Amino acid sequence: MNRVLRAAGRLWAVPVVLVVWELVTRAAEDLSFPPPTTIAASMYEMWLTGPAERLWLTEAALENIPASVGRLLAGWLLAGVIGIALGIAMGRLPLLFRFLDPLVQFARAIPPPMLLPFFMALFAIGPRMQINVIVFGIIWPVLINAGEGARLVDRQHLDTARVFGLSRGQRLFQIILPSAMPKIFAGLRVSLSLALILMVISELVGSTDGIGFQLLDAQRSYDLPGVWGTIVVLGVLGYVLNSAFLAAERRVLSWHRAAKQTT
Amino acid sequence: MLEISNLTHTYGSGPSAHNALGGIDLTVAEGELVCIVGPSGCGKSTLLRSIAGLLRPTGGQVVLNGSPVEQTPDNLAVVFQDYSRSLFPWMSVADNVSLPLRRKGMDKKQRKEAALEALEQVGLEGAGAKYPWQLSGGMQQRVSIARALAYRPALLLMDEPFGSVDAQTREELEDLTLRVRGHHNMTIVLITHDIDESVYVGDRVVVLSKAPAGIVGDLRVDLPGPRDQITTREHPDFVHLRAEVGRLVRGMRSQPASASQ
Ligand SMILES: Nc1ncnc2c1ncn2[C@@H]1O[C@H](COP(=O)(O)OP(=O)(O)OP(=O)(O)O)[C@@H](O)[C@H]1O
Ligand SMILES: [Mg+2]
Numbered sequence: 219m220n221r222v223l224r225a226a227g228r229l230w231a232v233p234v235v236l237v238v239w240e241l242v243t244r245a246a247e248d249l250s251f252p253p254p255t256t257i258a259a260s261m262y263e264m265w266l267t268g269p270a271e272r273l274w275l276t277e278a279a280l281e282n283i284p285a286s287v288g289r290l291l292a293g294w295l296l297a298g299v300i301g302i303a304l305g306i307a308m309g310r311l312p313l314l315f316r317f318l319d320p321l322v323q324f325a326r327a328i329p330p331p332m333l334l335p336f337f338m339a340l341f342a343i344g345p346r347m348q349i350n351v352i353v354f355g356i357i358w359p360v361l362i363n364a365g366e367g368a369r370l371v372d373r374q375h376l377d378t379a380r381v382f383g384l385s386r387g388q389r390l391f392q393i394i395l396p397s398a399m400p401k402i403f404a405g406l407r408v409s410l411s412l413a414l415i416l417m418v419i420s421e422l423v424g425s426t427d428g429i430g431f432q433l434l435d436a437q438r439s440y441d442l443p444g445v446w447g448t449i450v451v452l453g454v455l456g457y458v459l460n461s462a463f464l465a466a467e468r469r470v471l472s473w474h475r476a477a478k479q480t481t
Numbered sequence: 482m483l484e485i486s487n488l489t490h491t492y493g494s495g496p497s498a499h500n501a502l503g504g505i506d507l508t509v510a511e512g513e514l515v516c517i518v519g520p521s522g523c524g525k526s527t528l529l530r531s532i533a534g535l536l537r538p539t540g541g542q543v544v545l546n547g548s549p550v551e552q553t554p555d556n557l558a559v560v561f562q563d564y565s566r567s568l569f570p571w572m573s574v575a576d577n578v579s580l581p582l583r584r585k586g587m588d589k590k591q592r593k594e595a596a597l598e599a600l601e602q603v604g605l606e607g608a609g610a611k612y613p614w615q616l617s618g619g620m621q622q623r624v625s626i627a628r629a630l631a632y633r634p635a636l637l638l639m640d641e642p643f644g645s646v647d648a649q650t651r652e653e654l655e656d657l658t659l660r661v662r663g664h665h666n667m668t669i670v671l672i673t674h675d676i677d678e679s680v681y682v683g684d685r686v687v688v689l690s691k692a693p694a695g696i697v698g699d700l701r702v703d704l705p706g707p708r709d710q711i712t713t714r715e716h717p718d719f720v721h722l723r724a725e726v727g728r729l730v731r732g733m734r735s736q737p738a739s740a741s742q
Contacts, residue, residue, distance in 0.1 A: 374566040377535050381559045382581030382632060392580065396571040477570040477614040 252443045257450065260443035264432075265451075278432060286428040287455070289345055290417040293352025297413075298406055301357045305364025305402075306394060315365070322361065330355030330412075331419050343424040348417070355416045356409040363405030367398025400474045403467050410463055414456050429455075482668055483509040483532070483636060488541035489693075490527055501527045502538065503693030514662055514669040516679035518730060519689030525672045526562065528694065529640050532670065533559050545636065558634035562641045564622040568613040574600065575609030578628045585632075599631035600624070602664070603657060619650035626654070630661055639671040643678070652710050655682050659708060676730060680722045681708060688729040698729040 243253040265279040341347035421430025436444030501524035530536040534553040579596035688698035
């Protein structure tokens with residue numbers, strides 16, 4: 219009950235904004251800015267008028283949303299795994315760092331959308347190319363943060379590991395990785411929001427399904443409520459992903475928050 | 482068991498070089514509890530880190546049980562000065578204690594039992610499932626002592642282990658140290674800057690000079706009976722030894738008619 223009240227307290231601005239928006243757009247009568255109720259009706263039409271046995275989801279909803287979310291998560295997980303592994307290796311091995319750091323700095327300076335033509339030529343249009351664009355565009359925050367976290371492991375922790383003769387595996391998985399975890403999570407969070415952006419961009423240019431494709435489709439047929447509806451779906455998706463991520467972070471890093479508060 | 486010969490260490494080089502250890506010769510017999518006292522910043526931690534193989538001294542040798550220390554030796558445990566950075570905050574207390582036991586060939590159950598037993602020894606039964614940051618400073622230092630005990634080292638090094646706890650906890654931990662050395666036949670080297678503590682806990686007190694640290698005194702402590710925080714500290718021999726060590730630490734010459742041998 220208390221939680222519901224608190225959530226309501228946090229979200230009070232949403233209905234206020236919606237009402238104001240509705241009134242302003244109705245008064246303005248500009249076709250480019252349809253009122254929220256029109257957008258909602260269009261969204262309902264677009265996603266929720268399917269048959270009952272499929273939970274009323276339309277063909278478009280069942281095709282586009284899972285396709286997009288799947289690519290986004292696949293790209294994010296892949297970037298996470300590679301970024302953490304490479305970042306930690308670079309953080310712990312100064313030689314590797316000296317060798318790879320200039321390359322990393324160069325590669326991350328390239329704006330990821332610029333890579334689209336290159337990746338399109340390399341992989342042809344389709345999920346493989348999109349996942350590659352996402353991975354390449356979002357790996358840097360994870361990689362750099364993991365490297366920094368691994369480099370800055372408390373010397374006393376490492377001394378303790380040495381004195382008590384911990385094995386390489388124990389040192390890596392029980393000391394270095396957990397020490398770097400707060401930084402890694404900060405990187406993963408940035409990457410997640412970047413992943414959403416790159417997912418849409420890659421679908422706008424090279425895709426035959428997905429939310430971005432649907433956005434393009436609506437725009438091409440001058441269906442402005444449809445464009446707005448897709449944007450709203452993207453916003454909701456971003457919000458849900460971020461909330462889920464924060465919940466996971468709270469669980470994994472509970473020691474970190476608590477340890478910080480007491481010292 | 483431990484022989485240190487002509488140990489020197491210089492940090493850095495050139496004009497900014499700092500000579501921390503200026504030729505230390507020290508032998509510790511098996512089962513002994515040696516306290517090393519010295520003024521702040523004289524090089525006590527440097528000495529301990531070279532014994533533990535955490536630092537490669539620029540000169541001299543440390544020999545432990547017949548073999549020179551090059552990497553961290555087996556059978557050696559350290560209780561570090563700064564307890565808050567020595568325990569791993571992402572692990573429960575019991576996991577912290579049992580983590581090093583895997584290499585001893587114990588299975589999971591044995592490790593857990595050994596950890597709980599060590600925690601009981603230091604008076605922390607029931608704290609195993611907690612996290613280090615849920616404990617007070619004194620309790621955290623007990624956990625790091627328990628971790629060292631569970632490891633059953635032949636040589637235990639303690640670097641100002643009670644430096645940052647309150648006076649009462651400090652006395653408790655001193656007595657705990659005296660108690661556990663009776664249980665396992667450990668050799669202990671305890672570093673401190675507290676003169677009273679060195680005389681109360683040690684079988685022997687080694688006094689270091691200001692940097693570059695050298696040994697200026699080596700006194701045997703012969704106090705009667707089991708030590709007690711009140712009666713031992715008012716014993717005339719204790720009072721005398723304390724004054725003697727105090728003089729040495731302050732760089733005065735030792736009095737000829739002393740309890741030292
Ligand atoms: N990594 C290092 N690089 C350069 N100088 C160092 C380093 N570590 C210690 N020193 C210097 O060596 C001297 C001895 O340091 P050490 O930590 O051994 O002293 P200590 O006796 O343990 O001091 P305290 O009582 O404060 O713990 C100090 O003057 C310190 O500044
Ligand atoms: Mg020190």
